[in-house]
Amino acid sequence: MTLQMTQPAPAATPRRLTPGDVAARTTSHNSLRETLSQTMSMAWRATKKMRRNPEQFFDVTIQPLLFTAMFAYLLGGGLSGSVEAYLPLVIPGILAQTALTACMATGVQLREDMEKGVFDRFKSLPMARIAPLAGPMIADLLRYAIASTLTFVTGIAMGYRPGGGVAGVAMAIVLTMIAGWSLAWVFTWVGTLARSAQSVQGISMMIMFPLTFMSNALVPVETLPGWLAAFVKVNPVSYIVTATRDLANDGQITGHVGWALVACAAVIAIFAPLSVRSYKRHL
Amino acid sequence: MKHIPAVHAEGLVKSFGDFRAVDGVDLHVDQGEIYGVLGPNGAGKTTMLKMLATLLPIDGGRAEIFGVDVRRDPHRTRQLLGVTGQYASVDENLTANENLWLFGRLQGVSSRTSRATAAQLLEQFGLQEAANKPISQFSGGMRRRLDLAASLITRPPLIFLDEPTTGLDPRTRGQMWDTIRELVAGGCTVLLTTQYLDEADQLADRIAVIDRGRKVAEGTPDELKASVGNSTLRLRLTDGADQAVAAEVVRRLLGEDPVLSPESGRMNVALATADRAADVLISLREAGIGITSVSVDAPTLDEVFLALTGHDTGDSSDPSAAADKRQLEVAR
Ligand SMILES: Nc1ncnc2c1ncn2[C@@H]1O[C@H](COP(=O)(O)OP(=O)(O)OP(=O)(O)O)[C@@H](O)[C@H]1O
Ligand SMILES: [Mg+2]
Numbered sequence: 306m307t308l309q310m311t312q313p314a315p316a317a318t319p320r321r322l323t324p325g326d327v328a329a330r331t332t333s334h335n336s337l338r339e340t341l342s343q344t345m346s347m348a349w350r351a352t353k354k355m356r357r358n359p360e361q362f363f364d365v366t367i368q369p370l371l372f373t374a375m376f377a378y379l380l381g382g383g384l385s386g387s388v389e390a391y392l393p394l395v396i397p398g399i400l401a402q403t404a405l406t407a408c409m410a411t412g413v414q415l416r417e418d419m420e421k422g423v424f425d426r427f428k429s430l431p432m433a434r435i436a437p438l439a440g441p442m443i444a445d446l447l448r449y450a451i452a453s454t455l456t457f458v459t460g461i462a463m464g465y466r467p468g469g470g471v472a473g474v475a476m477a478i479v480l481t482m483i484a485g486w487s488l489a490w491v492f493t494w495v496g497t498l499a500r501s502a503q504s505v506q507g508i509s510m511m512i513m514f515p516l517t518f519m520s521n522a523l524v525p526v527e528t529l530p531g532w533l534a535a536f537v538k539v540n541p542v543s544y545i546v547t548a549t550r551d552l553a554n555d556g557q558i559t560g561h562v563g564w565a566l567v568a569c570a571a572v573i574a575i576f577a578p579l580s581v582r583s584y585k586r587h588l
Numbered sequence: 589m590k591h592i593p594a595v596h597a598e599g600l601v602k603s604f605g606d607f608r609a610v611d612g613v614d615l616h617v618d619q620g621e622i623y624g625v626l627g628p629n630g631a632g633k634t635t636m637l638k639m640l641a642t643l644l645p646i647d648g649g650r651a652e653i654f655g656v657d658v659r660r661d662p663h664r665t666r667q668l669l670g671v672t673g674q675y676a677s678v679d680e681n682l683t684a685n686e687n688l689w690l691f692g693r694l695q696g697v698s699s700r701t702s703r704a705t706a707a708q709l710l711e712q713f714g715l716q717e718a719a720n721k722p723i724s725q726f727s728g729g730m731r732r733r734l735d736l737a738a739s740l741i742t743r744p745p746l747i748f749l750d751e752p753t754t755g756l757d758p759r760t761r762g763q764m765w766d767t768i769r770e771l772v773a774g775g776c777t778v779l780l781t782t783q784y785l786d787e788a789d790q791l792a793d794r795i796a797v798i799d800r801g802r803k804v805a806e807g808t809p810d811e812l813k814a815s816v817g818n819s820t821l822r823l824r825l826t827d828g829a830d831q832a833v834a835a836e837v838v839r840r841l842l843g844e845d846p847v848l849s850p851e852s853g854r855m856n857v858a859l860a861t862a863d864r865a866a867d868v869l870i871s872l873r874e875a876g877i878g879i880t881s882v883s884v885d886a887p888t889l890d891e892v893f894l895a896l897t898g899h900d901t902g903d904s905s906d907p908s909a910a911a912d913k914r915q916l917e918v919a920r
Contacts, residue, residue: 320775321591321619322745327654330745331667339696346693354681357722426677426738429641431666432694 340433347440365407365452372399373459392465397549398522401542403452404485405517409509411445412492416502435581442489449485453478469556477553484545487569490576497583522546541568592655594619594746594777601648602635609635611801624792625781632801633781634674637748641671670739674750676731684734685719692741709737729760749780805896816887816895817858821865826878828853837875
């Protein structure tokens with residue numbers, strides 16, 4: 306092989322950028338509208354991904370069926386005298402538990418996703434740093450909706466008759482979705498922090514188990530020893546479970562619902578900035 | 589009118605622990621040029637590009653893209669750049685069309701314009717038949733092209749290409765070169781890295797040679813090759829014992845030492861022009877030295893490296909040897 310000099314043909318005097326052009330072409334930051342639009346685009350991407358990997362729906366379809374039946378038959382007799390009497394207590398609990406499991410997957414999947422080449426491109430784009438995190442979480446609202454609907458359906462099939470009626474159940478589902486979305490920020494943060502998807506899984510388990518089991522999700526607080534009751538009372542999951550019970554069983558928007566929303570807002574206010582910061586540091 | 593350079597960097601440094609992957613590199617790329625960064629595995633090419641593209645924090649020195657400070661204003665920097673990394677950075681879960689549309693939308697292009705640009709780019713890159721296939725069914729070459737297309741959706745004025753043709757067959761490689769030339773003809777500036785001397789030679793207006801995080805030479809392809817000799821004469825002597833004599837003959841004729849490998853009786857001679865080969869062969873015959881095989885080749889990257897750094901690409905001994913070598917800093 307011989308080297309030959311074939312220089313590219315000189316271009317027809319291409320236009321050169323001046324500092325003015327650069328300033329005109331660029332903006333100093335993303336506006337709120339741009340950020341929202343980028344987040345929705347990332348949500349669109351996540352729904353495409355879900356549709357092409359339907360196994361992502363296993364946890365939100367199988368678990369509600371399994372857990373509702375399992376806990377109701379296992380604990381119902383002992384705690385409430387009968388399965389039917391236990392259902393109004395446990396269904397809202399399982400609702401919260403399923404939402405938590407579903408948002409744990411959010412963190413694991415984000416971590417797996419971040420290891421893919423396409424994230425290099427996302428990082429190189431002038432995109433708001435919150436969009437790649439919040440986008441998939443918005444798509445995950447669909448998963449929370451499926452999980453909570455299925456939990457109610459299973460419960461009703463087992464004899465649960467929610468006193469709140471259709472409206473109460475609908476509000477309970479909406480609250481579960483809001484709660485799922487808020488708590489997902491905790492796992493998203495873990496996802497941006499941990500070294501591998503596997504360690505995200507491990508850490509998330511350690512967060513999820515105390516949060517769900519050390520709450521009033523499955524048992525009445527009155528049965529617990531003092532130190533445990535103290536934790537259960539500050540656990541945001543307890544607020545959410547109580548609020549869900551008020552909505553589904555009584556159809557009432559009580560102060561508990563307000564407190565549940567405050568707890569959700571607090572979780573977002575803490576973990577969303579932490580997640581964005583840690584995601585930025587990954588660059 | 590004074591125009592700003594596309595890239596201007598001074599003393600760029602990146603350390604991973606104690607190890608300096610990029611160790612004080614200056615870089616100046618004018619608008620409208622193709623600038624090649626040439627270096628072996630691990631030289632620090634990707635690390636350097638990533639720093640300039642805001643993908644890695646800059647540990648030392650400073651960099652400007654069209655006058656925008658990369659460290660201070662990463663958001664503005666990103667709006668001026670299209671980055672095609674060394675490894676495919678498209679979404680495996682989406683089709684080619686969906687990928688391009690998404691990258692357009694993420695950069696504020698309207699849905700309709702994004703769709704139109706995607707279709708246009710897929711056609712330009714000969715991917716329209718695969719437009720709706722999942723990426724997992726793409727060949728390496730198709731992926732590479734889609735990757736480049738994805739960097740062009742907002743028509744950025746500066747494009748980074750990290751080893752754009754590594755792993756491509758010769759025909760696809762040629763196509764990629766043509767595409768890069770078209771980009772520049774359209775007014776783009778291109779900063780590319782490569783391990784191949786001939787690629788830098790074919791494409792680049794100017795080349796920087798990077799070794800162990802340092803720039804060891806810079807110049808036009810002609811200037812660089814002139815420093816190594818345009819061709820290499822490779823000889824195998826019939827009798828290995830003749831090597832010393834043969835080396836002396838070459839030294840007298842060309843004023844330079846050949847590169848010897850005593851075990852195999854091989855000898856490589858750098859030539860300013862290929863026709864000097866005849867002179868060398870005649871002189872050797874006059875000296876009565878037998879030759880079993882002869883070839884004249886372009887210098888390989890190894891030879892450029894040997895000439896510029898005093899060590900070959902695989903060897904990682906004494907880095908201080910690199911300091912004492914032919915300098916080819918072109919005054920700007
Ligand atoms: N994240 C990292 N942590 C530690 N060391 C790193 C990291 N990234 C790169 N390095 C080291 O920095 C050096 C330069 O790497 P870089 O990827 O920039 O080389 P390169 O010139 O692009 O090589 P190649 O031709 O193989 O792509 C290598 O020795 C590499 O091992
Ligand atoms: Mg590299």
